[in-house]
Amino acid sequence: MSLFSRFFKKPTQECPRCLGKGNVDWEDIKRLKKELKWLPAKCAYCNGVGKIHSTNASKSLAENTYLSIDLTNSERNKLLKSKDDALNRSKLYDEFLDEMIMEIEHYYFVDKMSIEEIVEELSKPTDDLRIFTIDEKALKEYAAKVIDFKSKLR
Numbered sequence: 001m002s003l004f005s006r007f008f009k010k011p012t013q014e015c016p017r018c019l020g021k022g023n024v025d026w027e028d029i030k031r032l033k034k035e036l037k038w039l040p041a042k043c044a045y046c047n048g049v050g051k052i053h054s055t056n057a058s059k060s061l062a063e064n065t066y067l068s069i070d071l072t073n074s075e076r077n078k079l080l081k082s083k084d085d086a087l088n089r090s091k092l093y094d095e096f097l098d099e100m101i102m103e104i105e106h107y108y109f110v111d112k113m114s115i116e117e118i119v120e121e122l123s124k125p126t127d128d129l130r131i132f133t134i135d136e137k138a139l140k141e142y143a144a145k146v147i148d149f150k151s152k153l154r
Contacts, residue, residue, distance in 0.1 A: 013054045015046035016062040022050040036101055036146055037065045044069045044076070056080055065097060066090035096132045104146045109154075118143050 014020040018028055022043055029038050042048040044067050061067060066089065067079055078086035100122065107113040107121060119140050134142065 009053070011046070011049060011051035011053045013052050013057055015043055015050055015052050016057070016059065017045040018043035018050060020050040022046065022048045032063050034063070034065060036149055037097055038068070042069050044071065047076075058082075064090055066093040093132060100142075101146055104143050105150050108143075108147050109150070115140060115143050115147070 015022075017032070018024050021028075023041065024038060024043050025040050029035055029040065032038075043050070045062055045064075046052050061080065064079065067076065071079070075086060075089075079090060103122065104118055107118045108115075113121065119136060122139060122143075123136060
């Protein structure tokens with residue numbers, strides 16, 4: 001195989017994240033158990049193509065929360081190539097979201113705080129160096145989504 005044909009070889013395997021549709025919908029989100037971490041959008045794993053190169057196929061990348069359409073091309077490529085720095089940021093992002101979900105759940109169901117109080121609490125400066133931030137309006141919408149989702153599980 002020539003260098004030219006290897007470089008321009010088309011993806012052939014169906015994307016395991018969007019199942020070949022090119023976009024992630026609520027069914028995909030539920031199937032991958034990412035209800036509180038993703039929204040329907042263009043598939044970030046196949047970049048909206050619906051197919052991937054078989055050499056890139058990875059269940060862990062297909063389910064990676066950090067791999068989103070908001071990433072820069074550079075960061076996306078680092079993650080797809082499993083570069084340590086990108087994988088570390090991915091792990092930190094997942095931990096950040098998991099912690100936020102637990103805090104919202106605790107503040108609402110245990111401490112009986114309102115959504116406004118929760119947003120105020122989560123917006124307070126901390127001693128932690130927070131790499132990821134979320135604006136107040138988005139945080140309020142997210143808190144409501146977490147509460148609604150967790151309420152249905154109770």
